[in-house]
Amino acid sequence: MAAIAGSGTGSRDTRTSRADWESAGRSWSLLDWSHRDDYVEDMVRGSESLDGIVLVVSACEGVASRTRQELLLAHRAGVQSLVIFVNKVDLIEDDELRGLVGTEIRELLSQCGYSADLVPLVFGSALKVLEGDTSQDGGEAVKRLLRCMGNAIEQGRVTDGPFLMSIQDSFGIPTKAASPANRLREAFAALGPGTLVTGRIERGVVEPGAEVAVIGFGSQQVGTVAGVATPFEVGSRGVAGESASVLLRGVEYEGVERGQVLARPGSVASHTAFEAEVYVMRPDESGQSVTFSNSGKRVGYFYFRSAEVLGDITGLRQGDIEVDYAEGGSYAMTVRLARPVALEEGLRFSVREGGRAVGSGLVTRIVGPLPA
DSSP, X not given: OEEXXXXXXXXXXXXXXXXXXXXXXXXXXXXXXXXXXXXHHHHHHOOTTEEEEEEEEETTTOSOHHHHHHHHHHXXXXXOOEXXXXXXXXGOOOHHHHHHHHHHHXXXXXXTTOOGGGSOEEEOOHHHHHTTOOSTTTHHHHHHHHHHHHHHHHXXXXXXXXXXXXXXXXXXXXXXXXXXXXXHHHHHHTTOSEEEEEEEEEESEEOTTOEEEEEETTEEEEEEEEEEEOSSOBSSOEETTOEEEEEEESOOGGGOOTTOEEEOTTSXXXXXXXXXXXXXXXXXHHSSOOOEESSSSEEEEEEETTEEEEEEEEEEEETTEEOSEEOSEEEEEEEXXXXXXXXXTTOEEEEEETTEEEEEEEEXXXXXXXXO
16 A cells, blocks of 8 residues: 655655655655554544555455455545556456456445546556566556556645645744745745745645635634745645645734644634544554543544644444444544634544544534533
8 A cells, every 4th residue: 555645745654665756747755554554543643645545456366355444444534536556467367367356446446435437447567667667567557557646636636625724834934944944935035024834735726915814723813925835836826735835924923833724714713612423443453442431531632634632522422322432433423622723524633542543533513612
């Protein structure tokens, strides 16, 4: 399993390999998980920094039990852009057998919640590529794979929605801070002082002159975009899926922090309470036994985009039945956060306890403030 990551996304574990390259108009980062635990951790933590996933299936072995587990986890994490690479086809000369492998994969995709006919399957041989073979199963297969990856990314990006970018970091300009502000200082020098925020654009487009708001943690500041920098150029615009640096006018640097969002004014608001569908990981998935209760006590940290907030559970249901505890499986929860966060229905999040990811969820309804 490998991930097509957005520009600026890094691996956190030495067991995760990373390859970076550029093609016409696009900067690529490919993360390769060599250990299943790392893949599970990244999927449960949240997949918002990933543009898509490439699932590698052996043509000789076909669909294995781990393949099903990986697809289910990717679907729960909200990964929609998916490409299948069927490897080792050089060991199978019978076209009918290749077709059977493809049919088996598409059946599994349907069972895991994907539109099987819309997920591209690329047949090839990694060994032939390494040997310099340029045939349909060698170099041509890599070209087909890259085209499919590019198409999957474009289809998964929401460029026509109201602009929203999660804030990863912020700097005052002018500044002598370290990267990335230090690299951008000269580029933005001609634009004058301001507040520089960096992050990944979740949806929409941002351009100089646009009115934007910094939202989250009980604060809202409205300002104007003075400049935009992406991995490709400074001064044009940033679009969904790109990492961007945005210089703001009329926004106080001291009131900006990681976990807030930069968005079109009025398009999103901060909230402290919501209902959600949550999947609680089993011990064999998370590596620890986790039990959530609706006691109202702090259960751990909830992660929304780049925000990390303490929260507790005030309501817990499985189906239509109210329960006292949740351990392994899918539940409906009512959650109260310690700080207001920019929330909206359909937003995905993860839950961590003791430093480990233990669950993932989807906001289904925003509710009013709950009593302490």
